[in-house]
Amino acid sequence: MKDALELLKWQLELGVDENVGNIPLNRFSDHSQPNEVEIEIPVSTQQKMPKIRSAIDEAESRAKQSQTLGQLKASLENYEFCDLKKGSRNLVFSSGDPDAEVMIIGEAPGREEDIQGAPFVGRAGRLLDKMLKSIGLTRDKDKLNDSLINTAYICNVIPWRPPHNRDPNTDEIEMMLPFLKRHISLIEPKIIVALGNISCRALIGQTGITKLRGNWFDFDKIPLMPMCHPAYLLRNNFAKKDAWSDLLKIKSKLEDMS
Ligand code: URA
Numbered sequence: 001m002k003d004a005l006e007l008l009k010w011q012l013e014l015g016v017d018e019n020v021g022n023i024p025l026n027r028f029s030d031h032s033q034p035n036e037v038e039i040e041i042p043v044s045t046q047q048k049m050p051k052i053r054s055a056i057d058e059a060e061s062r063a064k065q066s067q068t069l070g071q072l073k074a075s076l077e078n079y080e081f082c083d084l085k086k087g088s089r090n091l092v093f094s095s096g097d098p099d100a101e102v103m104i105i106g107e108a109p110g111r112e113e114d115i116q117g118a119p120f121v122g123r124a125g126r127l128l129d130k131m132l133k134s135i136g137l138t139r140d141k142d143k144l145n146d147s148l149i150n151t152a153y154i155c156n157v158i159p160w161r162p163p164h165n166r167d168p169n170t171d172e173i174e175m176m177l178p179f180l181k182r183h184i185s186l187i188e189p190k191i192i193v194a195l196g197n198i199s200c201r202a203l204i205g206q207t208g209i210t211k212l213r214g215n216w217f218d219f220d221k222i223p224l225m226p227m228c229h230p231a232y233l234l235r236n237n238f239a240k241k242d243a244w245s246d247l248l249k250i251k252s253k254l255e256d257m258s
Contacts (some may be wrong), residue, residue, distance in 0.1 A: 052171050052174070052175070056174055056175055058081055059081070059178040063181065064178075064182070073091070073093045075179070076093065077091055081175060082160065082176065084161070084162055084163075084168070087163050088109070088114050088160040088161045092117055092118060092159050093117075093155065093159055094119060094154060094183070095119055095139055095155075097141045097152070099151065101151075101189060101254060102137060102150065102151075102153070102190070102191045103152070103154075103184065103192050103193070104120075104195060105195065107156060107158065107167075107168070108158035108161060108168055108198065109160065110122055110231075111165070114161035120230075123231075127233060127234060128154075128195075133148065135250060137152045138152065139152050155180075157173060157176060157177075157198055158176055158198075159176065173198070173202050176202075180203075184222070191222070191223050191224075191254060191257075192219055192223070193250065194226045194227070195229045196229030197229075200212055203219050203224060204219065204224065204226070209226060212226040225249065225253075228243055
């Protein structure tokens, strides 16, 4: 008993703070037998837990097989490996013009989007529409006129609403990434706008949106501009000035490219 207590103290000193291992252990088994389950699992994407690994593999293979937007949407509709799907009402695939030069990528649907099955239809979406309009962009092709001269296409990293609007976790992002990459390659935008940290994490592997915003990055040779999420702008008026400057950079890049 004393030895066991000493061992426990020693483990605490080493920094052990959880009494569970990486893999389930049958504590009712015959302990006189050598225990084959006690192996250290190095944490890396290669050695992801088999369930997550196979969910990502499945996503990669389905995304690769999707040759059109319709097929990609159907692939997502039939993908049963992401638990977020179970708690949501609708798949939120995209809105806007598939021929658009600008592709806007948000984080995940909220309540309104989940109900309507379309991205950015709530308060943040209304602000996003105003922001786009200010540089002559619209997601509605029929509204093109003298001042709205280009279209935009909008989707999210995650197509299902996370419970209580929580941030999607790493596994959920990794599962959806093959679909998102395929989505981008089917749209072939000239410019990508990544809204908020989740989108930047998924596309350029970085977070810290207030530092990233306003700078150009590359995603598969496509210029990518990180911007603060409109939901953040709704809460932080002072950040709108920076957002305006980012929008002007997008506008002038588009002009340079045409
Ligand atoms: N926020 C997002 O990131 N996406 C939406 O579709 C709505 C709100």
